[in-house]
Amino acid sequence: MDQEPPLVREVFPELVDELAQLLEEEGERELAICVRDVRMVGECGCGGDFCQSIRTADHPDGQPYGPGHRCVPLVPADGMLILDVVDGRIMYIEILERPPLRRRVQP
Template structure:
């Protein structure tokens, strides 16, 4: 499911405050200060759509399905205490957060994407 646009989707810090704080901290530890600032205002725009149980990944900005990000794209792999966190960044903007191995996040993400979000 996808929200209407990048400005009406729920903020990650409201949906999953622990994950939001973890992203900011890990980005700071990696020397990615600009991304850490941007991570504080990430929105949960759409599920990745893969349907895999081990995946809790989500889009934070609009992107045409099935197309590559193109020039200006890079991955930022973070080192969380568990699971995997990899960011797709285009021209300094976090577009997608790949979250693997954190199934406890799925209920809050699903609720946020269906309009029933609340702090968790």
């Protein structure tokens, strides 16, 4: 039986709190609720030291998301946060030009 990927809030709780607050400020109430339940499927893997992006759903690399896709740019105090959303589901959290994320220490 495959183990589910961890919730992003379990790994990066401060990031999820910030995303929820910024989404509320943008009037994206449903996404503000949904962001608390996204899973960390993988890291971007681009190798850029400016990028800490997170994949929250499986998607083929280099392929467009297709119909129902929209970008939700947010306005954080530092760097850039942009969500890729398909039919109300957060697929990707783009995290650029920000201080290193702090992982929650697991017991």
